[in-house]
Amino acid sequence: GTLVPQVSTSVIPAGSSKAVLTLANGEQIHLCGDTATSIKQQDGSVAKASSASLVYQNIPSLPEELLYNSLSIPRKGEFTLVLSDGTKIWLNSESEVEYPIVFPSGERRIRLQGEAYFQVASDKSSPFIIEMGKVQVQVLGTSFNLRAYQDEEMIQTTLVEGRVCMFTDKKRILLYPNEQGAIELKTGNLVKKQVDVQAY
Numbered sequence: 001g002t003l004v005p006q007v008s009t010s011v012i013p014a015g016s017s018k019a020v021l022t023l024a025n026g027e028q029i030h031l032c033g034d035t036a037t038s039i040k041q042q043d044g045s046v047a048k049a050s051s052a053s054l055v056y057q058n059i060p061s062l063p064e065e066l067l068y069n070s071l072s073i074p075r076k077g078e079f080t081l082v083l084s085d086g087t088k089i090w091l092n093s094e095s096e097v098e099y100p101i102v103f104p105s106g107e108r109r110i111r112l113q114g115e116a117y118f119q120v121a122s123d124k125s126s127p128f129i130i131e132m133g134k135v136q137v138q139v140l141g142t143s144f145n146l147r148a149y150q151d152e153e154m155i156q157t158t159l160v161e162g163r164v165c166m167f168t169d170k171k172r173i174l175l176y177p178n179e180q181g182a183i184e185l186k187t188g189n190l191v192k193k194q195v196d197v198q199a200y
Contacts, residue, residue: 018051019079019091024067024101031079041067041101053080059102070098073114083110086121087128094149115147120162135183138165144175145197155183160197166190 021029021039029039031049039047047069048055054071073079073091081089084102091097095114108128120128122141130137132148135155142162148155157166159175166173166181173190175181180195 018073018077019054020072020074021049021054022070022072024069041069047101052078053082055082056084056101058084058086066100066104067102068098068100070096072096083108083121085123085126088119090117092116112146112148114149115145117143117145119143133185135166135168138167139163153185155185157181158195158197 019031021031023029023039023041029049031054032051037049039049041047046057048057071079071081071091073093073095075093077091077093079091081091081097081099083089083099085108087108089097092115095112095116097110097112097114097116099110103126106126108123108126109131110129111131113132118130118139120139120141120143124140128139128141130139130146132146132155135148137144137146137157139162142164143160144162144164145158145160146156147158157164157175158180159177161177163177164175164181166175166183168183168188168190170188171190173181173192175192178194178197179192181190181192183190
C-alpha cells in the first residue's frame with residue numbers, strides 16, 4: 001500500500017484543513033499541519049506537503065500509466081501546488097485541480113474548477129492545456145490567472161506575460177499580456193478586453 005508518514009488519524013476540525021489531496025487510489029489526505037510530510041505515490045514518486053503547499057518531485061522515468069491526483073481547496077483556503085514539471089499553481093478558495101503525478105511526453109493536461117494563478121514551466125515540445133468543462137486554455141510557458149467557478153456564467157483568463165490560446169469546440173482567441181479573455185458559458189461567446197493585470 002501507499003505509506004503516508006506523519007499524518008495523524010485524528011478528526012480534523014472544520015475550517016482548519018487548507019486542502020484535501022485525493023490520491024490515484026482514492027485515498028484522501030488533509031493537508032493541515034505545520035510539519036512537512038512526504039507523500040509516497042503508487043508509482044514511487046514523492047510529493048512534499050505542508051499546510052500551505054504541495055510540491056511534486058520530477059521523476060526521470062516516464063509513467064507506465066497516468067496516475068491522477070486531485071487537490072481541493074475549501075472555502076477561505078489558499079494553496080500553492082508545484083507540479084512535476086515545475087509549473088506553479090496558486091489555488092484560490094473553493095477550487096479544485098486534477099492532474100497527473102508525472103506528465104507523459106508531448107502534452108501536459110490538467111483540469112480546473114474555481115480560480116488559480118499559473119506560472120507554467122516553459123517546454124516547447126509539450127504544450128500545457130487546462131480544461132474547464134468544454135473550454136480549454138493552451139499555453140507554452142507563461143503567467144496568467146484563470147477563473148472558472150461552476151456557479152458563475154463566465155470563464156475568465158487574465159494574461160500577465162507570454163501568450164495564451166483560449167478555445168471552445170467552435171471558437172478560439174489568442175491573448176497577449178494585459179488582455180483578458182472571457183467565455184460566456186450560455187452563449188459560447190468569446191470576448192477580449194484590455195485590463196490592468198495588477199488587479200488580478
